Amino acid sequence: MFHRPLRRPLAIVSLLALADYLLWNWSLGGSHDILALVAGLTLVPLLIAVAWLIVKGATGLLAEMARRTRAQPAARSGATRAKAAGSRSRALRAAATARSNPEQHAVRSTGAGEASTQASPSSKLAA
Numbered sequence: 001m002f003h004r005p006l007r008r009p010l011a012i013v014s015l016l017a018l019a020d021y022l023l024w025n026w027s028l029g030g031s032h033d034i035l036a037l038v039a040g041l042t043l044v045p046l047l048i049a050v051a052w053l054i055v056k057g058a059t060g061l062l063a064e065m066a067r068r069t070r071a072q073p074a075a076r077s078g079a080t081r082a083k084a085a086g087s088r089s090r091a092l093r094a095a096a097t098a099r100s101n102p103e104q105h106a107v108r109s110t111g112a113g114e115a116s117t118q119a120s121p122s123s124k125l126a127a
Helices: 004-029 034-099 102-110 121-126
Strands: none
Touching: 004 034
């Protein structure tokens, strides 16, 4: 699909070229020689501009389609990588939590109903 900034100039230049062609055709039929000359001279650059904008839009469209086809397999593999990175980050967070609070890690590793075999720092102080 053409990008919005490209569609507007293409439409404007196409309308100008059409209006210039109609003016040139009318002035030739109505014996308005000076107007026909001016309209004829401006018609050529307008048609070149229309052709240039069409080529520019077509190459942009092809480039966008090529980007999308390259991005689709990368997006699939990227989702797999993101899932693996998420599980790695969860494991790293669990390890960091275990290092910062060994009591809670010991309770989690032994289960909710079982008592921890590791002595708490407060019982070490009381002994």
